[in-house]
Amino acid sequence: MSEELLQRDLIKNPDKIGTWNFYNIGSTTVKTLKSANIIRNIDYGKDIDQKKIDALITKEKDIIAIIEYKSPRNFNTEYKKNKAINQEINVAKQLNTKLMIATDTKETLWINVLTGNTIKDENGKDFKYLFDYKDTKLFDVINNIIHSINSNNDRILPKKLIDPTDLSKQIWQDVWSVSGATPENCLYTFVELFIFKYLSDLNILKGDFNFYELLKKYSKNEENYVLQHYADIIRPKIKELFPAGIDKTTIINGTIFVSKEQKAIDGYGTVFRKVLEKFNNYGKLEYIDYDFKSKLFESFLKESISKKNWGQYFTPIKVVRAINEMAYSELREGIVICDPACGVGKFPLEFIKENIRKFFFIKDNKIECKIKIVGFDKGFDKDEQKTIILAKANMLIYFCDIIKENPEYTKEFANLFNETFTLKTNSILGTLSEPIENMYDLILTNPPYVTSGSSNLKEEILKDINLKNYFKINSLGVEGLFMEWIVRALKPSGKAFVILPDGIFNRKYDKNLRKFILDNCYIDAIISLPIKTFFTTPKKTYILAITKKNNLSDTQISPVFTYLCSEIGESRDINRFDIEQDDLKKAVKLFNLFKGNKEYFSEINLDNRCKIQDISRFIDNIETQWIIEKDWTETEKAELGIIEKNKPISIFDFSNTINMIVDNVKEHQQLIDMYSLTETCEMTEKYIGGETGLFFVEKGNSKYTKKYMNKNKGVFPVYSSKTTDEGIIDYINTYDYDCECLTWTTDGTYVGTVFIRNGKFSMTTHCGALFLKDEFKNKISIKYLYAILNNILPLHKVGEGSNKRLGKELIEKIKIKIPIDNNGNYDMIKQEEIAEKYLKIEEIKKNIISELNIINNISVDIGLK
Structure with missing residues (x-):
């Protein structure tokens, strides 16, 4: 030796x-x-x-x-x-x-x-x-x-990447024609057979388990025998090479050709052979274009009649890559990356794809991992389990070079896939069932905002004291729950890049969520994506970038990067063609420059789509909205193409718009369901006016005629039966009252409408005022009285048509109910609770009307030329 x-x-x-x-x-x-x-x-x-x-x-x-x-x-x-x-x-x-x-x-x-x-x-x-x-x-x-190189070639050849999207469309037609299965199930069938061919081309499936050996069996055997051989011999071998994880999923699932009992389905042998032959004619699948998965989903989405749940996990690859580029500077050894609503795993897999060999390699007969990526998805329903299977199959493709070089380590790779992507089957809450805190360095995600059944999630949370204490914000919609989970799950100094619908940014009900985000995080960026960025919905969405604070007492002083995108580099129609304009790519480049020089970036910024906002803009508007479009004038937005002309939309887009409106109305229904669960309480009754009543009641002054008001113009409001503009009919140079009280309209179309007034004012005879007596102040909430009276006064209208009138004498004799506690004292807490409920219901009514009005402004292209 x-x-x-x-x-x-x-x-x-x-x-x-x-x-x-x-x-x-x-x-x-x-x-x-x-x-x-x-x-x-x-x-x-x-x-x-x-x-x-x-x-x-x-x-x-x-x-x-x-x-x-x-x-x-x-x-x-x-x-x-x-x-x-x-x-x-x-x-x-x-x-x-x-x-x-x-x-x-x-x-x-x-x-x-x-x-x-x-x-x-x-x-x-x-x-x-x-x-x-x-x-x-x-x-x-x-x-x-x-x-x-070979005996005829000295030249290094570029890898020819295969994109089997066209093949998938052909096979979809073959499978659909015999089974009538949904495009989703046709997709899962294609992916399983693709994995079978792929593992054979990588020489991982050998001998009797190999794709090409299976094809040879047709020369001597019937078609159903070959299909049964696949079911009996090959599928178990794939699962042996890549064992399932604790969630019982692996890189393949049951196909349309094979029953749950692992038997070949009668009559499918012919089309199974046809599919295999198309795979064979396509050639080897050694080098796969990473994009083909995303293109594959898009192709099947176009064929899908019911787009149930697809919007939850289909994120355009251009958006995925833009977010990953924004976060790329965070990639380092030891980092833990999470997507809590991972779908097919595109966010974490795209994020690491250029560095797979650097962070994952074989050492001492095991896979050494220098970073950790994790993705979760809900699998309470059997149909939901398929996305995790696709995520694991997707990961196999991303890791194909390492697997090809180390075919003997398939079980170790399977363990890595299983540790990376996990199906949450213990609860309908999925990822939300585990109250994780301070665990992840980086979160990249597009959480679901399909609202059907979201009230069920909140009911489930209320059953568990730990989850009830964890989800304290009581935000609206599934995306609100995910946002709270994301903030809590981030490590101090950890960053999140999240795609969110506009509701979180403009719903008054979600002011507590906005405050929670500001209290716990620094806002780095808000990027507006164009409507129809997502294939299955015209819903407006944004990219929110945040950094979790090291200490809750820290105060953000750095500005916020905001950007308006009109296009994302692809057409926002059913075709999804690449186009030249890509505002999102520009936004990413500018954001990465902004990160290095936040305080002075606005001085060098020349892009009119970009505005660097002081953090006070968001602090001051917690109660109302964070919609960044409002920071551009109508003229600016028109110049940038943000305001689109009212042109006809396709029937397909009209259908998606209706689906969006239905989802939004269901959000409101969820809130109404929550309010209906409010506990009852003891009540006492009091008259509105009179000697023992709650209020001193006064009528308006007849001197406030149009002529008088024209002669005495000033700054103090005069109220009447008008309900628009807060009931103000004019402004004069004097006033009769200076206090907090309630007013009501005594006649008119909206007789009995109540307003809260605070300050200097006067009123005409078409209006009356209610002044709470001193003995009831600090005992009875003015907001409660406002809510109750707005509910009951319209019921006491007298007369018909223009003779409807609700004067002082009538209103004084009306009784109202007031909550009391166990000791018979007025219950201020319960009053405030009821008042809040009323205000929210009124907001919901306005929002639903606004949603339905969208339809009135839509013109549908029915195909006439």
Whole structure:
């Protein structure tokens, strides 16, 4: 045995180039390398056994390349370089390697042993790349070379990436024609058979389990027999190679061709054969375009009649990549990345795809992970489980190069997939069922905002004291629950990039959620996405970027990056063609510049779509809205193309708009359901006026005629039976009252409408005022009285048509109910609760009317030319 091999422990612990072994030797003969089982123990030819090689790269005893080291003085002319090549090329041929490398450590020659010529780059020029076995990119460089060169080619070929989207459409038609299955289920069937062919092309499925061996069986067997063989033999083998995780999912699921009992379904053998033959005719699937999954979903979405739940996890790849680019500076060793509503896993997989080899590699017979990515999705319903299966299949494609080089580690890769993507099956809450805090460095997500059944989630939360204490904000909609989870789950200084619908930014009910975000996080950016960014909904959405505070007492002083996008680089119709205008790409570039110079960025910003806002803009508007479009004038928005002309929309878009409106109305229904659960309480009754009543009641003054008001113009309001403009009919230079009270309209179309007044005012005879007596102040809430009276006064209208009147004498005799506690005292807490409920119901009514009015402003293109 060679002393060199023993002294340097090269037999057991060679150096590594990727997954290959690297032996930098020089004093060891080929014979010794054979006896040490470093290379195959075969006859390589005459006189070769005593030959000494400077260095070699091996994979399982096969020689990938031999390396000839020369001193600079023996490598400084063309003659000397050619001599170095000729000296060793015959040895390389006899050792059955395709690649020879000659270097003086300053310059490297790459030789195709099969032709004796220097290797060319993709442009046909001599390949210039310095050989350094410690170079982390060297593995990919050599791997690409040996897959490109042959006896007829010296040129490095670009990897031909396969995009099987067209194939998937053909197969969808075949499967749908015999099964009538939904496009979603056709998709899952295609993906399973794609994985079968893919693993066969990677030579992971071998022998009787291989795709091509299955095809051969048609020559001697019936079609149903071949399908049953797939069900009995091949599917279990795939699950053996890639075992299921604790959620009982793996990279494949049941197909349309195979029943739950793992039996071939009668009558499907013919179409199964047809599908396999189309896969076979398509060619090998070794190098897959990462985008094909996203394109695949989009293709099936276009075919889908019912788009149930798809909007929850389909995020356009351009949006995914934009968000990942915004977050890319956070990528580092040791980071934990999460998508709590991962769908098919695109956010975390896209985020790491350029660095997979850097952060994941085989070491000591296991996969070493330098970062951690996790994704969760709900799987309480059986149909929901398919997205996690697709996420694991997706991850297999992203990790294909490492898997191809390490086919013996399929179980370890399966464990990685299972640890990365988890189906939450313990509760209808899914991810929300675990109250996680301070765990993740980075969250990238598009949480669901389909509101059907969201009230069920809140009811489930109320059953668990830990979840009830965790979800304290009581925000509206599923996205509100996810936003609260995201903020709590972030580590201090952790960052989140979240796609959210406009409701969180403009619903008055969600003011507590906005305050919660500001209290716990710094707002880094809000980017407005155009309507119809998402394929299945015209709902308005935004990208919210936040950083969690290290200390709740910290106050944000840095400004906020805001940007309005009109286009995202693809048409926002059913076709989704690439287009030139891509405002989102510009937004990302500017945001990354902004991060490095927040305080002074506005001074160099020349993009009219971008405004750098002081944080006070959001602090001051917690109660109302964070809609950033309001910070641009109508003229500015028109110039930027933000305001679109009222042009007809397609029937498809009209259908999606109706779905959006239905979802929004269901949000409001959820709130109403919550209010209906309010506990009852004891009540007492009091008259509105009179000696024992709550109020002093006064009528308006008849002197406030139109003529009088025209002569006495001023700044103090005069109220009448008018209900628009807060009931103000005019402004005069005097006033009758200066206090907080209630007024009501005594006649008119909206007789009995009540307002809260606070300050200086007067009123006409079409209006009356209610002044709460001192003995009831601080005992009875003016907001409560406002709410109750607005509910009951319209019921006491007298007369018909223009004779309806609710005068002082009538209103004083009306009784109202007031909550009392167990001791018979007025219950202020319950009063405030009821008043809040009334205000919310009124807000809901206005919002529903606003939603329905959208339809009045839509013109539908019915296809007439």
